[in-house]
Amino acid sequence: MSCLVRRVRFLVSSLLAFALVHTAYAEQSVKPLPDYSKVPGISGSLLSVGSDTLAGMTTLWVEEFKSYYPNVNAQVQASGSATAPPALTEGTAHLGPMSRPMRLREIEAFEREHGYKPTALRVAIDAIGVFVHKDNPIKGLNFRQIDGIFSETLRCGGVRNIENWRELGIKQPWAKHRFQLFGRNSVSGTYGYFKQNALCGGDFKNRVNEQPGSASVVQSVALSISGIGYTGIGYRVAGVRQVPVVKTGDQYVHATRENILSGAYPLSRFLYVYVNKHPNKPLSPVEQEFLTFIFSKQGQELVEKDGYVSIPHEYAKQELAKVGL
Numbered sequence: 001m002s003c004l005v006r007r008v009r010f011l012v013s014s015l016l017a018f019a020l021v022h023t024a025y026a027e028q029s030v031k032p033l034p035d036y037s038k039v040p041g042i043s044g045s046l047l048s049v050g051s052d053t054l055a056g057m058t059t060l061w062v063e064e065f066k067s068y069y070p071n072v073n074a075q076v077q078a079s080g081s082a083t084a085p086p087a088l089t090e091g092t093a094h095l096g097p098m099s100r101p102m103r104l105r106e107i108e109a110f111e112r113e114h115g116y117k118p119t120a121l122r123v124a125i126d127a128i129g130v131f132v133h134k135d136n137p138i139k140g141l142n143f144r145q146i147d148g149i150f151s152e153t154l155r156c157g158g159v160r161n162i163e164n165w166r167e168l169g170i171k172q173p174w175a176k177h178r179f180q181l182f183g184r185n186s187v188s189g190t191y192g193y194f195k196q197n198a199l200c201g202g203d204f205k206n207r208v209n210e211q212p213g214s215a216s217v218v219q220s221v222a223l224s225i226s227g228i229g230y231t232g233i234g235y236r237v238a239g240v241r242q243v244p245v246v247k248t249g250d251q252y253v254h255a256t257r258e259n260i261l262s263g264a265y266p267l268s269r270f271l272y273v274y275v276n277k278h279p280n281k282p283l284s285p286v287e288q289e290f291l292t293f294i295f296s297k298q299g300q301e302l303v304e305k306d307g308y309v310s311i312p313h314e315y316a317k318q319e320l321a322k323v324g325l
Helices: 003-024 055-068 081-090 104-114 143-150 189-197 214-222 257-262 285-294 297-305 313-322
Strands: 044-050 072-078 095-098 119-133 180-184 209-211 227-232 240-243 268-275
Touching: 044 055, 044 081, 044 285, 055 072, 055 095, 055 285, 055 297, 081 095, 081 104, 081 189, 081 268, 119 189, 119 214, 119 257, 119 285, 119 297, 119 313, 143 180, 180 189, 180 214, 189 227, 209 214, 214 227, 214 240, 268 285, 285 297
Parallel strands: 044 072, 044 095, 180 209, 180 227
Antiparallel strands: 095 268, 119 227, 119 240, 119 268
């Protein structure tokens, strides 16, 4: 399959996911999520391998789950979304958190090994934020400007590369500073999402400092007076400011819960956990209970605690049905 066809399919899947994020709450029932109830006899091991974006959330889930079931041995390895598909394919992980949908070649590799496709569960809603130093006075950015800052190829309609804060109208002492650019590395789903959406598929500049984790991005920006970086909004810290953005023009939109759910904020997405669910066999009891917990009131409260947007009741019900729960 050609690279062009793969890219078109990826873009279509991204657009569909984007649309689903903004219809999720428009269609939801007002019925609250169920409380989680402990069941007897649950023990065993759980290994999660995948997204750094979901690392904090997954760790919160694991810690709370172990408070119900002390005999469960659960571990979280968070090196990037690209590490989840091979771990699931090779059977070295039970859970594959990803901040993007699996790519076609990743699904095909899994299917060649197991004879069926992996199961994708939408576990939370995220938004990508653009961060600057907390004292930076920039009011907002549109996609043309973001493209000019981070990309050489200018596919979002920009007319030039933007190299410093003066070119964005920021006065002294900021005007003299050239950007220090920070972002995720290429194994991250956040990297791919930002590239396809905010940069319209264009290539990153070579001088973007690729970080191994989302926390590293915001920490680097906080320490750099001229810094600017992108990552999930759940990772903002005191030393940075999240910049409102807009696709075109200057009516900048903040990444509030309301704007994410309404679709006004243009950089939002589902977050996923992939599992290896045989079509005719149940998951192990410990996997079943962990997934039930994720989609309970307690599990989704931890999603909100980590700075993301929770899944509504009707969607939680649909996701659990995918694994026979």
